[in-house]
Amino acid sequence: MNSVIDLQLQHRSIRKFKKEALSEEIVSKLVKAGQHAATSNYAQSYSIISITDPKKKKAIAEIGQQAHIAESGHLFIMLADQSRNASIVAKQGGSTNIFSSFDKFFIxxxxxxxxxxxIIIAAESLGLGGVILGCILNQVDELSTLLKLPPLVVPVLGISLGYPDQEPQLKPRMPEDLIHFENSYPQKDNISAQLEEYDNTVTEYYSARDSNKRFETFAQMVTDWSLQTNPGRLKMLGNIQKQDMAKF
Amino acid sequence: MNSVIDLQLQHRSIRKFKKEALSEEIVSKLVKAGQHAATSNYAQSYSIISITDPKKKKAIAEIGQQAHIAESGHLFIMLADQSRNASIVAKQGGSTNIFSSFDKFFIxxxxxxxxxxxIIIAAESLGLGGVILGCILNQVDELSTLLKLPPLVVPVLGISLGYPDQEPQLKPRMPEDLIHFENSYPQKDNISAQLEEYDNTVTEYYSARDSNKRFETFAQMVTDWSLQTNPGRLKMLGNIQKQDMAKF
Incomplete structure (x- = not known):
């Protein structure tokens, strides 16, 4: 491997941070690294909001039902954003209808x-840690109001970052042949044996953890997860459409 | 900065490759790097198909309407995949209905x-180059048939990789204050001046390019883009729903 891939393979989610906020200089570096990712058609159809207001952080922690969010060293909310592009097109005298398509939302x-x-990789390269927050999508409507999002802008995920104050173990990923295929999706008949082996790996992982011994197998974890969807999540598409996106 | 961030800031899309396929060892490394990204609830709700069959590569190049895809050193198709999770839950005797939600599709x-x-960052760290292919979504139905995707699996993007045979210039990104905000989305009144400045930057970029002098300003490019949606893209949500995903 090399130092970049080594860094990637060391990724774990960090949810407990030292009481030290990220400097503006570091935040700006991270945004720059984020901006240099690929962007469809060079259109840069996204925006980033840094949440520095402690009240808003707390409100987002409540939406996500994860108290640690309020204690992060820095909180980014990543947005799908066609509002800027629509403004540009409107100024050129064009129709902005297409920006309400599912296609443009997904872009x-x-x-x-x-x-x-x-941003996560750049942060980890600087000795920071963090966690991707899908939980901000529990209430897309409330979060959109909190962040004063105009039409054609919706939240997609959050990133909580900081100086790590915990050292969780690496979570073992699936064996490659359960997730990586060649030329077509495989028939299902023979994944059971491989999954059983992975179940054992996950059991070992959980039993070696000092705390949070949650599940015995991967199968139990996935089954539990399938039963625990936040009701607000089932309103996600409707709430995105209220923001005038993903409508056709 | 540091070597990881330096690498990220050097990203450009590579669409022309030397006639050398990636070794299996490298492909496996890249998949491993991909697997170590964050995954929601540890559920690993995605899969990867490597397209090595030249006929399938050509078919995908036709779907994407980009001939260079057929000449890539390696082609990955990334899939949103709740089929594996649903199989596990079904085996445990649970209901799999939730996997057809928009929430689980988006996860x-x-x-x-x-x-x-x-995967892109890992590839670039190894001296490879590549391009993210949103264009595979032009025909989600055809691609799903080509890859024999079962219900609860849909394509999300492609990655074309290889040993670079071109050295494109870096595309200048927007100034940070057009894309990165604090605590709430800004009012629109004063972005015109900043956008005009960025228009000039983009004009300079395009006029300095040896080939493909396509647009004079960012505003023209975005306007042109808003007029050129592939008709198949407007069927994307319907086609995803045909795969039993994103239905409620």
Missing amino acids: GATDAILAAQN | GATDAILAAQN
């Missing part, structure tokens, strides 16, 4: 997520 | 896109 979301991964 | 897409950016 914005993809841009934002690619940038997010660059 | 799978996010997992796949985070992994994709890790």
Whole structure:
């Protein structure tokens, strides 16, 4: 491997941070790294909001139902954003209708997520740690109001960053042949044996952890997860459409 | 900066490659780097298909309407995948209905896109280059048939990789204050002046390029882009729903 890939392979989610905020200089570096990810058609259909107001951080921690968010060293909210592009097109006298398509929503979301991964990697290269927050999507409507998002802008994920104050173990990923295929999706008949082996790996991982011994197998974890969807998440597409996106 | 961030800031899309396929060892390394990106709830709701069959590569180049895809050194298709999770839950006797929600589709897409950016960064750290292919979404139905995707699996993006045979210039990104905000989305009144400055930057970039002098300003480029949506893209959500995803 090399130092970049080594860094990637060391990734773990950090949710407990020292009481030290990121400097403006570091935040700006991270944004720059994010901006240099690929962007569809060079359109840069996303934006980033840094949440520095402690009240807003707390409100977002409540939306995400994760108290640690309020204690992060820095909190980014990544947005799919076609509002800026629509303004440009309107000024040129063009129709902005296309920006309400599912296609343009998904382009914005993809841009934002690619940038997010660059931000995480850049942060980890600076000795920081963090966690991607899908939980901000529990209430897309409330979060959109809190951040004063105009039409054609929706939240996609959050990134909580800081100086790590915990050292969690690496979570073992699936064996490659359960997730990486060649030329077509495989028939299902023979994944059971491989999954059983992975179940054992996950059991070992959980039993070696000092705390939070949550699940015995991967199968149990996934089954539990399938039963625990936040009701607000089932309003996500509707709430995105209220922001005038993903409508057709 | 540091060597990781320096690498990120040097990213440019590479679409022309030397006639040398990636070794299996390198492909495996890249998949491993991708797998170590964050994954929502540890569920790993995505899969990766490597396209090595020249006929399938050509078919995908036709779907994407980009001939260079057929000549890539390696082609990955990233998939949002809840099929594996649904199989596990079904085996445990649980209901799999939730996997057809928009929420679970978006979780799978996010997992796949985070992994994709890790793959690109890992590839670039090894001296490879590549380009993210949103264009595979022109015909989600055809691509799903070509790759024999079962229900609860949809393509999200492609990654074309190889040994670079071109040295494009860096595309200048927007100034930070057009894309990065604090605590709330800004009012629109004063972005015109900043956008005009960025228009000039883009004009300089295009006029300095040896080939493909396409647009004079960022505003013209975005306006042109708003007029050129592939008709198949407007069927994307419907095609995803045909795969039993994003239905509620």
